[in-house]
Amino acid sequence: MIRKSRKSPREVLMDTLLRQIPKVDDLLRLPALNTLAAEVGAAAVTEAVRRTLDRLRADILVGTVTELPSTEALCAQISASCRASRLPSLRGVINATGIVLHTNLGRACLSDRALAAARGVSQGYSTLEYDLTAGERGQRYAHVEPLLCRLTGAEAAMVVNNNAAAVLLILSALTAGGEVITSRGELVEIGGSFRMPDVMAACGAVLREVGSTNKTRLSDYANAISEQTRALLKVHTSNYRIVGFTESVSPAALAELGRSRSIPVIEDLGSGCLVDLAPLGLRDEPTVQASVKAGVDVLSFSGDKLLGGPQAGIIVGKRHYIDLLKRHPLARALRVDKLTLAALEATLQAYADGTALQEIPVLSMLAQTPEELHQQAESLCRRMGGIGVTAEVVSTENPVGGGAVPTQTLPSFAVAVVPRDSAAALEAQLRQRPVPIIVRIAHDRCLLDMRTLFPADLDEILQAFRETAS
Numbered sequence: 471m472i473r474k475s476r477k478s479p480r481e482v483l484m485d486t487l488l489r490q491i492p493k494v495d496d497l498l499r500l501p502a503l504n505t506l507a508a509e510v511g512a513a514a515v516t517e518a519v520r521r522t523l524d525r526l527r528a529d530i531l532v533g534t535v536t537e538l539p540s541t542e543a544l545c546a547q548i549s550a551s552c553r554a555s556r557l558p559s560l561r562g563v564i565n566a567t568g569i570v571l572h573t574n575l576g577r578a579c580l581s582d583r584a585l586a587a588a589r590g591v592s593q594g595y596s597t598l599e600y601d602l603t604a605g606e607r608g609q610r611y612a613h614v615e616p617l618l619c620r621l622t623g624a625e626a627a628m629v630v631n632n633n634a635a636a637v638l639l640i641l642s643a644l645t646a647g648g649e650v651i652t653s654r655g656e657l658v659e660i661g662g663s664f665r666m667p668d669v670m671a672a673c674g675a676v677l678r679e680v681g682s683t684n685k686t687r688l689s690d691y692a693n694a695i696s697e698q699t700r701a702l703l704k705v706h707t708s709n710y711r712i713v714g715f716t717e718s719v720s721p722a723a724l725a726e727l728g729r730s731r732s733i734p735v736i737e738d739l740g741s742g743c744l745v746d747l748a749p750l751g752l753r754d755e756p757t758v759q760a761s762v763k764a765g766v767d768v769l770s771f772s773g774d775k776l777l778g779g780p781q782a783g784i785i786v787g788k789r790h791y792i793d794l795l796k797r798h799p800l801a802r803a804l805r806v807d808k809l810t811l812a813a814l815e816a817t818l819q820a821y822a823d824g825t826a827l828q829e830i831p832v833l834s835m836l837a838q839t840p841e842e843l844h845q846q847a848e849s850l851c852r853r854m855g856g857i858g859v860t861a862e863v864v865s866t867e868n869p870v871g872g873g874a875v876p877t878q879t880l881p882s883f884a885v886a887v888v889p890r891d892s893a894a895a896l897e898a899q900l901r902q903r904p905v906p907i908i909v910r911i912a913h914d915r916c917l918l919d920m921r922t923l924f925p926a927d928l929d930e931i932l933q934a935f936r937e938t939a940s
């Protein structure tokens with residue numbers, strides 16, 4: 471029989487290390503941690519000390535730590551852990567991906583005017599549902615409805631939480647209990663659980679698919695119309711395109727058919743662009759004005775895609791239908807907050823003032839020319855070189871993102887950083903900073919694309935590389 475009487479050298483070392491771990495109270499008496507406690511409170515520091523010592527103990531037990539850190543190093547770890555745990559979970563990041571409408575990174579960045587407006591109405595009380603002229607209860611939608619009508623040419627407008635909510639409200643209010651005729655080429659899934667056929671089912675409407683994946687003709691819609699038909703629906707294929715041997719029905723032709731048969735025509739425009747993007751090199755993104763002019767009865771689009779405003783679902787169209795939507799019980803559940811309305815009104819005002827291209831970050835980012843981006847990349851690359859970072863300027867191609875112009879890219883430039891260790895390690899380090907920097911990896915390099923960087927981001931980026939280099 472073998473008796474295990476003696477500990478292995480590894481176990482002896484482990485025991486020694488575990489015994490040498492400082493006591494919580496001893497650490498808390500250190501001047502460095504006292505200073506920290508004065509700043510963030512004693513409880514937060516105590517918690518950070520416990521967390522750090524637990525980690526150290528665990529690392530010793532699995533053998534990744536074979537030597538105790540110095541007291542200074544331990545204090546630095548505790549301090550870092552303490553500060554990290556106090557960072558908000560939802561916080562600002564630097565988007566160096568070059569994708570302007572990055573859904574995971576919050577889509578549209580708001581203009582200064584929109585931010586000021588949101589602050590202005592939320593710091594104190596506001597006219598949210600108060601009519602100053604009459605001195606009595608007013609309408610929440612009244613703040614943006616006239617602007618939306620003026621900009622789009624529509625008769626009436628309302629705003630809900632997001633475009634998914636807008637589609638839900640429209641279908642529930644106008645089509646429940648009946649059939650909705652839609653092209654097989656437009657049964658869109660926009661990610662998450664938002665699939666057109668499922669949404670329709672949830673709204674109590676029956677989907678009546680017509681045509682084929684690549685071709686749908688006006689006669690397909692016309693032949694499918696019956697007693698049960700409640701609406702004809704067009705969905706903008708915002709995140710894909712069907713190309714090749716294709717045919718689809720224009721909003722104008724569908725609107726004409728709807729009018730002749732007294733059936734409302736609904737269009738989910740997805741992105742909801744108010745300006746022609748062709749001068750920026752982006753083709754085929756329909757404008758809201760064009761669909762209104764074509765005679766579509768009810769249209770919906772997002773506030774935080776190409777429009778460049780806050781998350782919102784904007785609905786415009788014929789007054790009769792918009793009134794039905796405003797009165798529907800779901801409208802109350804999907805209603806927008808004052809912060810959203812204020813930011814949206816300010817964003818729309820920039821379009822009305824003709825300053826949208828300069829003022830709205832989404833549009834000004836998209837409007838940057840390759841020459842401007844190249845110059846900015848050269849400048850950042852030189853500054854990086856100055857602090858010992860190996861990098862070069864490379865040309866890139868970025869999608870716009872956020873379900874807009876899916877098959878096209880915009881040419882841009884990036885600073886490609888050669889990592890000291892691995893690109894994945896550098897990417898993770900940049901991502902885990904208090905102000906995270908989100909980069910793309912290509913050919914073992916970390917790419918900082920200029921299109922989505924604000925001037926103020928550049929100093930933070932340089933600081934990050936100074937710290938990761940040390």
Ligand SMILES: *Cc1c(COP(=O)(O)O)cnc(C)c1O
Pocket residue numbers: 632633634635637658660705706707708709738739740741771772773782783872873
């Ligand atoms: C993005 C999109 C939606 C959803 O809009 P959200 O504002 O994200 O809710 C719906 N339909 C289409 C076609 C879209 O592109």
